[in-house]
Amino acid sequence: ARFSEACGTTILTDDIGGAFASPRYPSPYPPNQACSWIIRAQEPFNHVTLSFTDFELEMINVNCLHDSVEILDGDNSQAPSIGKFCGSEIPHPVTSFSNALVVNFISDSSVSGKGFRTTYSASTSSCGGDLVMQSGAFNSPNYPDAYPPNMECVWTIRSSPGNRLQLSFITFHLQGDSSCQNDYLLIKEGNSTGPVVGRFCGNTLPSNYTSVIGHILWVQFVSDQSVSGAGFRAIFSHLYGVDVTGESGQIASPLYPRFYPNNADYRWTITVEGGSYVQISFLDMDIED
The missing domain is CATH 2.60.120.290 (Spermadhesin, CUB domain)
Known part of the structure; x- marks a missing residue:
């Protein structure tokens, strides 16, 4: 696979594809970065798929206002955003509806992470x-x-x-x-x-x-x-916050296992048949003090 360490470049890809990563990966990326990769599908292909293999960016809140990777569906900065990502959860694969994707990576002046690595390839269909x-x-x-x-x-x-x-x-x-x-x-x-x-x-x-x-x-x-x-x-x-019935089940905070959103206020009501009681066991807990 072709591998690029540059802070942004334009890539023309076929169905074999390649890979690129954040600057200095797998070492922590530098502060104050603004990198942009444009990946275009080479004819006869007309869609691009990204699959992240590693992902670790500073995350202070779910809005990713500090360090972030944002993916746009198109070949310019005005293209619609598919998603903006930070933290340590690997994003799901992304396939363009157009014939190109833009990957924008931004870091602020403070804390750094390991960064990211993603593979890319072109295809003739885009769905799912x-x-x-x-x-x-x-x-x-x-x-x-x-x-x-x-x-x-x-x-x-x-x-x-x-x-x-x-x-x-x-x-x-x-x-x-x-x-x-x-x-x-x-x-x-x-x-x-x-x-x-x-x-x-x-x-x-x-x-x-x-x-x-x-x-x-x-x-x-x-x-x-x-x-x-x-x-x-x-x-x-x-x-979120719905009525739950049945003999057993699970309840999780919004977006679990990712970070829950700000200003959340939800209530779940658990109802069981008469004569029964409800037993709750917590499997995971990570809530701000």
Whole structure:
């Protein structure tokens, strides 16, 4: 793999790809850095995927106002932001919807960390992934243009245990008849073998949905080899502090195991059948004094 130690550069990549890292990695990065990498897909490829292999940046708050890595979907500083990251949790892989990604790394004048290392590669499809942020959006490939044929994309939307997810669709135009055998969107709770929420196609917006069983939604988009539609765009958010029932389960703070957000105030109500009692055991605890 090609490896770049420079503080920012422009990279043209194929499906073999390469890697780059923060300055001085794996030693602590210097203060007052402002580095920008632009990674473009080389034709015939039209999407770029980043996968972080190591990540350790100073983190004072969840807003990442001190040291941070921010990823933009495009090839310039005005491109939309996919996410801003700091701390020691490795970000999930990121795939562009456009043909390029920008990686901006900023450090302040104080504490440094080990930094980051990420691999990159180009591909011909862009869809799917693990969505763990508190709220966000996802859409069919090429949206708002027509999606390509012969696609299969899977998104997994995750909250923390004991909480719920809300899913809403802004636009929805998939080719297909009432049986949804051609192009369709399939939603399940938990994973690919979990209970089916619904199978959707056509031009009618699916109803807003709040997860019932757990804190994970599994969303699959499939297109066949023929006619395509304009596609879909969906938004999601986490719902904290809910009523919990059943014989056993787990509850976790918002965004666990990542840092919980500021100004949080949530209450969970646990209800069991009459004659039973509730026993709570804490498995992990890290709360500001």
